[in-house]
Amino acid sequence: MGGLNDSVITEIVLLAFSCSWEKKLFLILICSLLYLGIILGNLFILFLVIFDSHLHSPMYFLLANLSLIDVCLSSTTVPKIIKDHLHEYKVISFQDCMTQICFIHIMGGVEMVLLIAMAFDRCTAICKPLHYLKIMNPKICISFVITGWVTGVIHAMSQFLFVIKLPFCGPNKMDSFYCDFPKIIKLACTDAAKFEFIVTANSGFMSMGAFFLLILSYSFILITVQKRSSGELSKAFVTLSAHITVVFLFFTPCILLYVWPSPPPSIDKNLFIVDFAITPVMNPAIYTLQNKDIKVAIKRLFKKIPYSRLC
Numbered sequence: 001m002g003g004l005n006d007s008v009i010t011e012i013v014l015l016a017f018s019c020s021w022e023k024k025l026f027l028i029l030i031c032s033l034l035y036l037g038i039i040l041g042n043l044f045i046l047f048l049v050i051f052d053s054h055l056h057s058p059m060y061f062l063l064a065n066l067s068l069i070d071v072c073l074s075s076t077t078v079p080k081i082i083k084d085h086l087h088e089y090k091v092i093s094f095q096d097c098m099t100q101i102c103f104i105h106i107m108g109g110v111e112m113v114l115l116i117a118m119a120f121d122r123c124t125a126i127c128k129p130l131h132y133l134k135i136m137n138p139k140i141c142i143s144f145v146i147t148g149w150v151t152g153v154i155h156a157m158s159q160f161l162f163v164i165k166l167p168f169c170g171p172n173k174m175d176s177f178y179c180d181f182p183k184i185i186k187l188a189c190t191d192a193a194k195f196e197f198i199v200t201a202n203s204g205f206m207s208m209g210a211f212f213l214l215i216l217s218y219s220f221i222l223i224t225v226q227k228r229s230s231g232e233l234s235k236a237f238v239t240l241s242a243h244i245t246v247v248f249l250f251f252t253p254c255i256l257l258y259v260w261p262s263p264p265p266s267i268d269k270n271l272f273i274v275d276f277a278i279t280p281v282m283n284p285a286i287y288t289l290q291n292k293d294i295k296v297a298i299k300r301l302f303k304k305i306p307y308s309r310l311c
């Protein structure tokens with residue numbers, strides 16, 4: 001890649017790490033706890049879905065894929081942020097920075113498509129229950145997952161190929177805990193407005209498009225349920241409102257970061273926690289705790305473990 005050789009910057013200083021020790025301690029603590037929750041929660045779901053044959057259905061395959069992506073998405077930033085706080089590192093090499101950006105956008109793209117696939121799955125189950133298994137056949141599920149990965153890679157690469165061609169010769173300080181397109185573009189020593197637009201158009205429109213599609217499908221589900229019976233509505237509403245909460249939690253930071261040209265630094269800097277640590281830890285909780293099949297599967301699992309019957 002010629003772009004890399006032309007650039008003069010070899011490392012980037014992440015100013016956000018120069019904060020007070022109280023804030024450092026707080027971030028280390030909160031990030032470590034959330035990351036532990038993400039790993040344990042999501043790996044548990046993955047384990048449950050893979051090993052319990054009763055959970056071999058479209059919804060749970062998608063859920064397991066979502067868990068895997070949640071682990072990957074938070075692993076793009078959270079462990080590095082914890083480690084850098086502990087070692088007082090403030091610099092990241094240009095290559096590491098670009099790698100981090102690519103992984104964030106690949107995983108983010110997959111996550112968006114999976115959330116849409118899961119909404120479509122619920123839509124089908126509730127609105128067309130008799131045709132559910134015919135519509136959500138294994139082929140469709142696999143194509144959802146493949147579409148997710150292809151979308152993620154195209155989305156990340158299309159921006160990366162623009163950014164890598166920019167000349168980076170001047171300032172190398174960024175007020176952030178991690179690398180991302182809107183920030184890195186501001187460091188380019190050209191008129192970056194055109195490129196800012198490309199990133200906004202790509203990441204911004206993608207998050208807004210996915211967000212509206214999701215809100216539309218959940219509204220459609222709610223309207224369908226409401227037409228049937230009021231008893232069903234309240235039960236469905238609890239489940240669906242949890243899903244809608246995740247959608248809002250995941251997309252609000254995305255839209256703020258990519259559509260809003262210059263958010264206040266305090267918001268801008270700390271918003272990462274929501275997407276990389278809070279949503280990934282909420283997903284397993286929301287999709288499993290209210291779910292009868294998963295509860296039964298957990299009971300089945302404990303019955304299989306010797307000695308657990310003693311207590």
Ligand SMILES: *[C@@H]1O[C@H](CO)[C@@H](O)[C@H](O)[C@H]1NC(C)=O
Nearest residue numbers: 061062064065068141142145
């Ligand atoms: C992801 O989804 C595909 C398609 O349904 C499925 O075959 C695969 O097992 C899932 N992956 C995991 C880790 O569950």
